Amino acid sequence: MTVVMVEDLDPSSADAGVAAHYGDPVREQRTLATAVGLVDRSNRDVIAVPGDERASWLHTLTTQHLSDLSAMTGSELLVLSPHGHVEQHAYVTEDGTTAWLDTEPGAGAGLLKYLEMMRFFTRVEPRDATAEMAVLSLVGPGAADLFPELAAPRVAAVPGAKFAAGEIPAHATSLYAVREFEGGLARRVPLGVDLLVPRAARTAVIEKLGVPLAGLWAYEAIRVEHHMPRLGWETDHRTIPAEAEFVAPAVHLDKGCYRGQETVARVHHLGRPPRRLVLLHFDGIASDHPPAQGTPVTLAGREVGFIGTAVRHHELGQIALAVLKRNVADDAALNVGESVAAIDPA
Template identity: 85%
Template sequence: MTVVMVEEIDPSSADAGVPAHFGDPVKEQRLLETAVGLVDRSNRDVLAVPGDERASWLHTLTTQHLSGISADQGSELLVLSPHGHVEQHAFVTDDGTTAWLDTEPGAGAGLLKYLEMMRFFTRVEPRDATSEIAVLSLVGPAAAELLPELAEPRIGAVPGPKFAAGSVPPEATAIYSVRPFEGGLARRVPLGVDLLVPRAAKTSVIEKLGVPRAGLSAYEAIRVAARVPRLGHETDHKTLPAEADFMAAAVHLDKGCYRGQETVARVHHLGRPPRRLVLLHLDGIATDHPPAQGTPVELDGRAVGFVGTGVRHHELGMIALAVLKRNVADDARLTVGESTAAIDV
């Protein structure tokens, strides 16, 4: 089997350390869209938060309602700046004694530093567990068939701008079913099933599953087509949760105070965040290379946003997730580098 690592394609990529593809990225994309493939995402940082007060503590520090999370549940959370900008995003998975937080490669140190600063007298012991736990993902419509005991993800609707206090259920806005799996945990998510397994057992778990392999480039193409945002790609230093579509899965709008909560509430009640996440179709005439992260999106020669992730999709062609100014019209004729781009509405 041909294995091409991410760093062989892009030595500067933050995603180094996992396979980009196994010789046929297009075939791997079709596998993830029509059946199920296994994607090695063990480059993700993982933190462990054991302690009796872990749920109530994370509840007070983050955007998510976590005080009642149980041992068979997972969710998503954000850590915001005092001004409401997205600083951290993580999935949280609880096993009854420990909350496991998995986040983007390289983001764990910043998240751990914040958690350690906020411990005070709380009975929690956050630590870096990246060397202990590896993340693998079963992606595709048949992923759930491999672990039928996992319930479908439940993500609540974002309430309207003028919702009544007390109308949002006092629970996590995204609830992901969790079960023990091969010495670790399995978590049902919108794109399939994430497996948090002991890093020392990663190879044996992959062999035991016997699921066809797919690389991270195929995973990213599926993610972009599904409009799923990623910290550090579809976010910059001033991103608000509503601008990058984090609201439904990661933000509870009626849970009380946390850092940045006033900005989140104000933007939501006004109903018009300054920017929005969109999917762009690029013509691919002048170049067949997807645009790099951070490439400006221009309208009449003026920058109106930036590319988060650009990919070549096996059916849609060259596409990209981008963050644009709110006032850019849906039918605007945009340019991204040498390509003409149109918003998918």
């Protein structure tokens, strides 16, 4: 089998360490879209948070309602700056003794540093567990069939601007069912099932599952199609949660104080985030290569946003997630480098 690593194609990529594709990225995308494939995402950083007070402690430090997160349940959370800008995003998986946080490659050190700074006298022992545990993702409609006992993920709708106090249920806004699996954990998520397994058993788990392999290129194409933001790709130093659509899965709007909460509440109640996340379609005439992350998006020569993740989709062609100024009209004629782009009206 041909294996092309991410670093073979882009030595500077933050996603180095996993396969970009296995020789046929278009076929791999179709597998993820119509059946099930296994994507090695073992380059993600993992933080372990054991300790009796972990749930209440994480509840006070992050955007998510975690004080009553039960064993074998997962969710998502953000860490914000004092001004409400997104600094960290992680999936949390609770197994009854430890809360496992998996985050973007390279982001773990910053998350762990923040957690260690906020320990004080709390009975928690956060540590870097990246060398212990690896993330593998089963993606596609067939993933649920491999773990039929895991309930479908639940993500609450974002409430209206003038909701009443106590109207939002006092639990995490996203709830992902979890079970034990091969010395680790399996977590049902919107794109399929994520596996958090001992790193030493990674190869054995892949072989035992016997699921077709798909590279990160295919995973990213499916993620972009489903409008799912990624920390560091669809965020910059001033992104607030509402701009990148992190509110529904990762922000509880009525759980009390946490760092950055004032900005989140003000923007939500005004209903006017300065920017918004959109899906762009490219004409594919000027260039057959998707633009790089961070490439400016312009309107009549004026910069109005930036490209997050751009991919070549097996059905949609060249598409990208982009963060644009809120006042850019849906029918605006946009330019990205030499390419013409249009906002997906859906």
